[in-house]
Amino acid sequence: MAPQLKSPGQVDALAASGALLASVLDELVAAAEAGVTTLELDGLAHDLIRTGGGEPAFLGYRGFRRSICASPNDLVVHGIPGPRPLGDGDVLSLDVGVRLDGWVTDAARTVVVGTASADDARLVAAGEDALRDAVARCVPGGHVGDVGAAVLSRAERAGVEVFPALIGHGVGRNLHEDPAVPNVGRVGEGVPLEAGLVIAVEPMLTLGRPRTRTAPDGWSVFTIDGARATHVEVTVAVTDDGPRVLTPWSGAPARTA
Template sequence: MIILKSPEDLDRMAAAGAIHSRTMKLLAGKIREGVTTEELDQAAEKYIRSQGAVPSFKGYRGFPGSICASPNSMVVHGIPGPYELGRGDIISIDIGVTYDGWVADGAVTFPVGPITPIAQKLLDTTKASLFDAVEACQAGNRLGDVSNAVQRRVEGEGLSVVRSLVGHGIGRDMHEDPQVPNYGEPGRGPLLEPGMVLAVEPMVNAGRHMVRMGDDGWAIYSQDGSLAAHFEFTIAVTAEGPRILTPWHEEGVG
């Protein structure tokens, strides 16, 4: 069941999203060679709680971190720990914030110093595919239009959409209906209506699309070891057009 949100609900989600965006900006300023993912996690949790919110991921299905921190070939769900960022790494930071009972979810993949041309192409393309998806989040469109927008951009650049991982509806619960694949046919799937809120999250590999589970049961890697990127917004469908509820880009992030 897809749960439609009222304009007041969207404002509450936007309040959670504002905390999310400020947290992402805080971490963006800390990402550099030698910093550990645990240090990033601690900084995020401290800030989120200082705002009267809670980190949505912490304890979710047993996840131990406040953020997901996924370097290089790790696509998503990296547990923060002793890993030190190195020059030339890329690091995907996924943050969930719950405020006043509403959840905001978003992700950015950052470079750590200068990166290779293929890494830069991966980041640029994945980010661009997310903004293409935003444009497709129009009332009257179909969910397949959003999915296809991502796929068209990514595959047009010779990169691969991860097919076994999807975005999702979001609201009072972090994961609601519908699932939001990053590939599909335009004009298919549920009709987009005002009040729908989607966590759209392109996950893209520089190599092939297949992934594998890590030994910890959480981290997911590209199967071929190629670099992976992850960008995400929480997006509301409104009668006036798409509304980004986690506007980290407006904070100068990404």
């Protein structure tokens, strides 16, 4: 299907959803300390989203039973929050979706609980750098291949690997819309980027081999070799004035030149 382009007013409505999401992620990052369980983080996110007038977009999606995804260490994405307490040095991806007034945004951050090893710090920094590079390519006249090429280039320079099978997506009225947004690609190839296109850009990188396995729960995606991974994501609108990040945070400014 052709991507569903959004009007400026619809982008503003998505930005309101994204502002709520970003504030929730701020609180989750601050609360992610040793001894805290991922289930407690899920409860915190659920309450914050509801208090802000929104709905957790993940809750009930295809049977998913929690409000966020919490993925530590070798769990790349779609981790189901549970009673596991976080420990010092854990690398934790926090992925949140918010629906506000019918508009859905999606974003994720990776944090290190307590003290980070040199390799983990390098991995997390590579993900954030890849995200910034990818967002900068979200301009009219570009292509989704430009986004993937930016992620891959940054990963190669950092000495980490990209999971080619794990991708971003369009977002808007629904959590997942066209187009698919791969994390590998070639400049000038793929779906054109037009003003009004809103996509979730989400680099997923690892210190090990770029292969995964899915747990019996049907959701949790682990690295095949037990290596640690990072996942960062923003919802970004392609506009005539440049990329507009609708879920802003310090690693991805609200507008990228």
